[in-house]
Amino acid sequence: AQSVTQLDSHVSVSEGTPVLLRCNYSSSYSPSLFWYVQHPNKGLQLLLKYTSAATLVKGINGFEAEFKKSETSFHLTKPSAHMSDAAEYFCVVSLQDGYGGSQGNLIFGKGTKLSVKP
Amino acid sequence: EAQVTQNPRYLITVTGKKLTVTCSQNMNHEYMSWYRQDPGLGLRQIYYSMNVEVTDKGDVPEGYKVSRKEKRNFPLILESPSPNQTSLYFCASRPSGTLGGDEQFFGPGTRLTVL
Numbered sequence: 001a002q003s004v005t006q007l008d009s010h011v012s013v014s015e016g017t018p019v020l021l022r023c024n025y026s027s028s029y030s031p032s033l034f035w036y037v038q039h040p041n042k043g044l045q046l047l048l049k050y051t052s053a054a055t056l057v058k059g060i061n062g063f064e065a066e067f068k069k070s071e072t073s074f075h076l077t078k079p080s081a082h083m084s085d086a087a088e089y090f091c092v093v094s095l096q097d098g099y100g101g102s103q104g105n106l107i108f109g110k111g112t113k114l115s116v117k118p
Numbered sequence: 119e120a121q122v123t124q125n126p127r128y129l130i131t132v133t134g135k136k137l138t139v140t141c142s143q144n145m146n147h148e149y150m151s152w153y154r155q156d157p158g159l160g161l162r163q164i165y166y167s168m169n170v171e172v173t174d175k176g177d178v179p180e181g182y183k184v185s186r187k188e189k190r191n192f193p194l195i196l197e198s199p200s201p202n203q204t205s206l207y208f209c210a211s212r213p214s215g216t217l218g219g220d221e222q223f224f225g226p227g228t229r230l231t232v233l
Contacts, residue, residue: 009158032220044161044208044224051220090160094220105151105176106222108160 002027004093006109014117019063019078021112023091026072032094033074034106035065039087047089050074061085086116120145122225124209130231131199139194139228141209148214150192151176151222152184154205161208167192168214199232206230 007022025031035047048059055067061084065076074091091109122143131137143150151166153176163176167186181203183195192211196203206229210222 034221036224043226046221049221105163105166106161106220108153108162110158110160 002031002093002095002107004091004107004109006089006091006112008112009110010113010115012115012117013081015083016080019076019081019085019114021076021089021091021114023074023076023109024072025074025091025093027093033065033067034092034094035059035063035074035076036090036092037087038090038111044090047076081114081116083116083118086114088113120223122209122211122223124207124225124228126228127226128229130233132233133200134198137196137199137230139196139207139209139230141192141194141225142190143192143209143211143223144190145211145213145223146189147211147223148189149222150186150209150211152182152192152194153208153210154178154203155208155227156205164194164207199230201232204230204232 003026005024030052033050036044037047038044047063048057050057050067058064063078065074067074088111090111093107095105125140148169152164153161155161162178164182165176165184167173170189173184173186206227208227209225212222
């Protein structure tokens with residue numbers, strides 16, 4: 001079975017300090033992994049995605065994530081937090097069909113709320 | 119502009135009064151899906167459609183119906199809404215196949231309150 005676990009429901013950092021949002025996944029096949037961000041009262045925006053190319057993936061707004069197969073992790077990082085980063089972040093895995101293809105269905109983690117203190 | 123649109127954006131209704139939330143995309147995507155978002159639970163899939171006239175249940179389909187008569191539209195129907203369907207609903211679409219890394223494009227959301 002494929003699943004995704006976000007290890008922290010809430011993370012608080014000070015502006016200018018690094019951000020680390022943790023995500024572990026479970027997948028029988030080579031997964032596609034995503035991070036989406038949701039700002040307050042807004043829709044979902046794709047931050048970045050991993051699809052079996054480079055293991056270090058760079059996204060928008062200075063975020064990046066590293067796919068580590070041995071640890072089944074896909075943690076999201078940013079070197080220096082900005083006030084505008086305050087939002088909820090979702091780690092997402094795309095269901096694979098076992099034939100190298102994708103059903104298209106996504107499984108969402110429960111989300112991590114990032115607070116940024118001045 | 120390529121986008122997924124949902125209407126209405128906000129809706130307050132009463133138990134048992136049938137309602138429909140519309141979803142439309144202008145990207146010629148084959149795949150469309152509905153999710154509900156509840157605090158602490160993330161997004162959970164309600165129904166999805168791989169193409170016209172092809173729909174299937176997601177993880178939480180009870181109390182919902184969908185139809186896919188046209189490629190661009192995927193309405194969500196609540197025949198007899200109940201308070202436990204109070205939630206934030208998102209529609210999403212993506213092209214078929216594996217090219218593009220399976221990214222889904224999300225609508226702006228519909229906040230539904232059932233009294």
